[in-house]
Amino acid sequence: MSTTDNPPILEVSEFNVDYGYGDDAVRAVTDVSFSLGQSKVLGIAGESGSGKSTLVYALTRLLRAPGIITGGKATLRLLRQENDLPFDLLNATEAELRGIRWSQVSIVMQSALNALNPLQRIGKEFNEVLKLHDTSLSKADRKARAIELLALVDLGPDRLQRYPHELSGGQRQRVVIALALALRPELVIMDEPTTALDVVTQREIVSKLYELRQRLGFAMIFITHDLSLLVELADEIMVMYAGRIVERAPATHLYQAPRHPYTLGLMDSFPPLFGERVQMSGIPGSPPMLKSPPTGCAFHPRCAAAHDRCREESPPLVAIEDGQRSVACWLHDPTSTHEVPVALTRRHVAASEAN
Amino acid sequence: MTTLARRFALFAFTAWATITVNFMLPRMMPGDPIQLLIGKLQGRVTPEMIASIKAQFGQGLDQPILNQYGNYLSQLAHGDLGTSITLSAPVGDVLFSQLWWTIGLIGAAAVISFLIGTTLGALFGWTRGSRSDAAIPVATFLQSVPYYFLGTVLLMLFAGSLHWFPLMGAYDPSLTPGWNWEYISSVLRYAELPIASIVLCSLAGWMLGMRNMMVTTMSEDFVLMAVAKGLPRRRVMWHAARNAVLPSIANLALTIGLLVSGSLLVEQIFNYPGVGNLLVNAVGNQDYPLLQGIFLLITFTVLGANLLADLLYFVLDPRTRTATVN
Numbered sequence: 001m002s003t004t005d006n007p008p009i010l011e012v013s014e015f016n017v018d019y020g021y022g023d024d025a026v027r028a029v030t031d032v033s034f035s036l037g038q039s040k041v042l043g044i045a046g047e048s049g050s051g052k053s054t055l056v057y058a059l060t061r062l063l064r065a066p067g068i069i070t071g072g073k074a075t076l077r078l079l080r081q082e083n084d085l086p087f088d089l090l091n092a093t094e095a096e097l098r099g100i101r102w103s104q105v106s107i108v109m110q111s112a113l114n115a116l117n118p119l120q121r122i123g124k125e126f127n128e129v130l131k132l133h134d135t136s137l138s139k140a141d142r143k144a145r146a147i148e149l150l151a152l153v154d155l156g157p158d159r160l161q162r163y164p165h166e167l168s169g170g171q172r173q174r175v176v177i178a179l180a181l182a183l184r185p186e187l188v189i190m191d192e193p194t195t196a197l198d199v200v201t202q203r204e205i206v207s208k209l210y211e212l213r214q215r216l217g218f219a220m221i222f223i224t225h226d227l228s229l230l231v232e233l234a235d236e237i238m239v240m241y242a243g244r245i246v247e248r249a250p251a252t253h254l255y256q257a258p259r260h261p262y263t264l265g266l267m268d269s270f271p272p273l274f275g276e277r278v279q280m281s282g283i284p285g286s287p288p289m290l291k292s293p294p295t296g297c298a299f300h301p302r303c304a305a306a307h308d309r310c311r312e313e314s315p316p317l318v319a320i321e322d323g324q325r326s327v328a329c330w331l332h333d334p335t336s337t338h339e340v341p342v343a344l345t346r347r348h349v350a351a352s353e354a355n
Numbered sequence: 356m357t358t359l360a361r362r363f364a365l366f367a368f369t370a371w372a373t374i375t376v377n378f379m380l381p382r383m384m385p386g387d388p389i390q391l392l393i394g395k396l397q398g399r400v401t402p403e404m405i406a407s408i409k410a411q412f413g414q415g416l417d418q419p420i421l422n423q424y425g426n427y428l429s430q431l432a433h434g435d436l437g438t439s440i441t442l443s444a445p446v447g448d449v450l451f452s453q454l455w456w457t458i459g460l461i462g463a464a465a466v467i468s469f470l471i472g473t474t475l476g477a478l479f480g481w482t483r484g485s486r487s488d489a490a491i492p493v494a495t496f497l498q499s500v501p502y503y504f505l506g507t508v509l510l511m512l513f514a515g516s517l518h519w520f521p522l523m524g525a526y527d528p529s530l531t532p533g534w535n536w537e538y539i540s541s542v543l544r545y546a547e548l549p550i551a552s553i554v555l556c557s558l559a560g561w562m563l564g565m566r567n568m569m570v571t572t573m574s575e576d577f578v579l580m581a582v583a584k585g586l587p588r589r590r591v592m593w594h595a596a597r598n599a600v601l602p603s604i605a606n607l608a609l610t611i612g613l614l615v616s617g618s619l620l621v622e623q624i625f626n627y628p629g630v631g632n633l634l635v636n637a638v639g640n641q642d643y644p645l646l647q648g649i650f651l652l653i654t655f656t657v658l659g660a661n662l663l664a665d666l667l668y669f670v671l672d673p674r675t676r677t678a679t680v681n
Contacts, residue, residue, distance in 0.1 A: 062583055064574070065484070094588075101585030114576035117594055118674060129584050163673040 007077050008035035009187055009219045010059075015072030017051070017058045017243075019290075026290045028054045028067070030243045036187075038079065041213065041220045043234030043251065045227050045266060049287045051243035052223045053110075056189050059089060060105060061097055078104050078186055103133045106180040107189040108173075111196050115176050116164035122175055123160035129182050149178040153208060170201035177209070181216065190222045194229065202226075206233060227263075228270050231255045239263045242288050242298035245317055249325030257346040259320065259327040261303045264343050297330070305331055307338050358675065362665045366658060373654045377647055378427050382420075404438060436651070437644035441636070446648035449633065454652070456525055457629035460546055460621065461614045464553035469607050471554070472561025476603075477596045479562065480569025491566075494559035506552045506624040513548060520548040523626035549625040557610075561603060568599035601672055605664045612660025615653050 017029035029051045036042045044052045057063045059074050069090060076087040078100070087100060109115045116125060126146035130137055137145065147157040153174035164172055173193055180188050190209070194202040206229055213220060213233075222233055230237050234251040239262060247260040258264045265283035285302040288294055294301055300310040309330045317328040331340045393400055430437075436446035479487045514520045526532070527541040572578065572595045581591040619631035626632075630649060637645040668675050 060583065062579060064579070098585040098587070101583060103585065107580075107583045109576050109580060111576055115580045117577045117581075117598070119597055119672065128586070132584070132586060165674050 006038045006079065009038050009040075009077055009079075010036040010221075011073075011075045011077075012059065013073045015055070015058070015074060016070045017054050017063065018068050018070045019054075020066045021068070025068075025070075027070075027293075028243050028290060029058065032072070032240075032243075032245055034238060034245070034248065036219055036221065037235075038186075039217045039219050040236065041222060041234045043227075043230035043237040044221060044223045044240060045225060045230060045237060045263075046240035047225055047266075047283075047287050049290070050240040052240050053191055054243075055240070056107075056191060056221055056223060060101075060107060060189065061089060061092070062107070076100070076105070076187070080104070080186060102129055102180075102185065103183040104185050105187045105189065106183070106185045107191065108176050108180045108193045110192040116172060118164055120163070121160065122162050122164070122167075125175070125179055126160070126182060129179060133183050145182070149182055150175070152181065152212065153178045169197050170204065173197060173201075173205055174208070177205070177212075181212065181218070184216065185218060187219045187221070190220060192223050192225070194224070194226075202229065209233065225266070226270050227255065227266050239266065242293060243290065244298065244328065246299065246329070247325070247327045248317070249327075253325055253348045257348040259325070259332060259344055260329050261305050261331075261341070261344065262299050265302075297328075305338070305341055305344075309336075359666075359669060362662065366662050369658055370655070373651070373658070374428070374431065375424075377651055378424060381643060381647070382423075404440070404443065436648040439637075439642055439645040439648075441640045441642045441645070446644050449645065450630070450648055450652055453628055453630050453633050454615075456627065457615055457618045457622070457631065460549055460627060460629065461553065461618050462611070463546070464550045465557070465607065465610050465614065467550065468554040468557045469561055469603070469610075472558045473565040473600055473603050475558075476562040476565025477569050477592070477599065480566040480573065480599070481592050481595070483566070483570050491563070494562050496559075497555065498559035498563065500556065502552075502556045503620050503624065505556055506549075506621065509548060509552045509555075510624060521545050525628050545627075549621050549627055552625075553621060561606075564606070565599060565603050568602055569595060572596075572599040601668070604667055604671060608660050608664030608667055610660075611663070612657040614660075615649075615656045 012035070013033040015029060015032040016027065018025040019028050020026055032051075032055060034042070044055070046052045054063065054067065058067060058069050063069070072090070074089040076089055078087060087096075092100075116122070123143070123146060126149065127139075127142050130142040130145055143160070146160060150157060150159055155171060155174055155178070159167065159171070159175065164175075167175065173196075177193070193209075194205050197205065209220075209222075210233055220233075222230060224230060227237070227239075231251050237249060237251050237254045238245050239247045239254070239260060241262050247254065247258070247263050249259070254263060255267070258267060262283070265281070268281045269283065270280075283302055288298050288301070294311075296312045297303070297306070297310045297315050300306040303310065307330070313330070315328045315330050315333070317326050318332075319326045320332055330336055331338060331344065393405060434447050436450070438444065439446050439449050442449055475490070479490055510522070514522045521527075521544065525542060525545050526538060527545075530538050530541055532538055575595075575598070578591060578595045581594045586594075615630050617631075618629050619634060621627060622629045622631035623635065630652065633645065634649050636642070637649060
């Protein structure tokens with residue numbers, strides 16, 4: 001995916017996260033490696049409990065007890081930093097982390113109602129971050145900047161005087177997005193920013209994000225369980241299941257031609273906003289208990305195409321189709337003799353070919 | 356605004372109901388309370404006192420009850436609570452002179468205990484899971500010790516055996532009360548042990564309450580967001596503490612409501628002047644006018660404190676300003 005000469009903004013390798021210590025430990029994220037190019041958008045999809053939020057909270061060192069990072073490397077390369085040395089996220093001290101927080105890496109949380117201090121006016125929220133990271137701004141400057149930021153998400157300056165509970169869910173989420181962009185960070189993490197909103201508002205927020213990203217060019221990690229939302233927003237999509245990456249591909253490839261049975265199931269779980277009415281099939285069963293994961297491929301108990309090998313060995317994430325994408329599924333193993341379901345063999349139609 | 360108006364209306368209604376019950380009670384007692392009282396005075400009765408007793412219980416019980424009620428209300432409006440039988444002084448004056456001791460002692464103790472307790476609670480909540488958790492069993496123990504026991508032990512030990520503190524009273528009896536340093540320092544010195552005993556007994560409650568609220572609040576998203584914003588540690592803690600302290604502040608206002616009635620044990624143990632001692636004496640001597648006055652005072656402090664708690668919440672929590680029903 002990295003067509004630019006710049007090194008990736010975020011590089012993660014062999015990343016592992018546990019909940020709890022010793023014998024009680026439950027592995028929530030297993031051997032995750034990926035990289036995110038400058039100004040690119042990475043979508044992470046998966047059901048609740050697939051480890052997608054744990055992954056980003058651990059990467060940004062916001063993980064709460066009893067979450068523990070048990071291994072791996074995560075390197076941030078910021079272009080705007082004076083010394084463009086790679087920033088080791090996992091070994092950074094709290095003071096070092098404070099230096100990049102919000103100014104370089106900001107995060108939008110799932111529930112905007114809870115992300116804003118209920119006792120604080122919206123204006124104060126803006127004032128707080130602007131003041132913290134740029135002491136040169138005067139009070140009037142900060143207010144002007146806050147108004148500017150609110151305008152960015154189509155909210156009027158009168159919102160500055162409001163308390164969070166006086167705004168609607170969609171408005172609050174816009175406020176949080178505006179806050180996240182306040183210091184022009186290079187990387188913005190969106191943790192299911194639209195999940196708590198209705199479909200129409202979801203749409204508005206996603207198009208707003210699309211527009212803002214075009215304009216401001218920040219890199220973004222967008223977490224959701226709704227794959228269809230990611231297609232227009234993301235450059236690349238990573239699907240997670242039971243703490244592992246099961247498929248990674250450029251967004252349109254993944255959407256048009258999924259290779260992992262789980263990805264296919266996820267796509268069949270959400271109705272498209274436009275077009276024909278279709279029968280939703282969903283995925284039978286529920287995600288595994290991480291305390292006692294199934295043997296072999298964690299998805300095999302719910303997979304229609306599972307065979308003996310799936311029950312015994314866990315499939316590694318391997319590159320397929322000339323390294324354009326990767327998948328962790330025995331069906332796509334060159335030595336596999338099992339028939340691949342038709343839905344998983346569709347060919348990706350490039351935009352140029354389609355026209 | 357309607358929320359606040361409703362609170363005031365409720366307050367006014369409760370106040371009226373209290374006053375009315377206070378008026379009705381002596382009239383519902385069997386027998387003639389006036390004869391009973393005059394009899395109790397055993398001849399030490401002046402015409403003035405009879406007049407005051409009659410005034411207290413409605414001049415001439417033969418009058419229609421509505422007239423009596425009207426008189427009672429107008430007396431009350433003029434601050435006339437009748438005359439104490441045992442002290443031969445207007446109840447209002449007696450209460451007023453004793454009230455300051457109670458407010459000073461219990462009020463200071465409540466504020467000190469609240470400040471120390473919530474600060475410790477916020478800190479212990481913030482550092483939960485560390486060695487500071489050892490404070491919990493200690494606090495639970497302190498909370499479960501009955502006040503009269505702790506108070507008596509402290510008095511016997513520090514004032515009785517060790518003579519570090521005065522044994523009884525509110526100031527050195529050889530001094531004349533006045534605005535001079537000698538007297539004031541003596542008052543402070545005599546208040547130390549009673550205040551310390553109350554603080555020791557009530558501190559744990561504030562601490563545990565605040566700690567628990569702090570732990571709950573810290574799992575809120577806005578606290579995590581404050582960390583993600585790169586705010587310094589102290590600022591993050593402030594975000595959490597501000598939200599966590601709300602229930603404690605409401606509790607503080609309610610505690611102040613119990614200030615007058617709660618003073619009874621302290622004032623008995625340390626032989627300290629105040630409304631609590633007054634109440635015990637009034638009960639012992641069946642001094643009805645004084646009792647009525649004290650009851651009225653107690654109900655009004657409780658009511659006033661409730662109103663104060665509501666107002667405080669209204670000021671501190673913007674969400675209550677738009678809420679329709681609490």
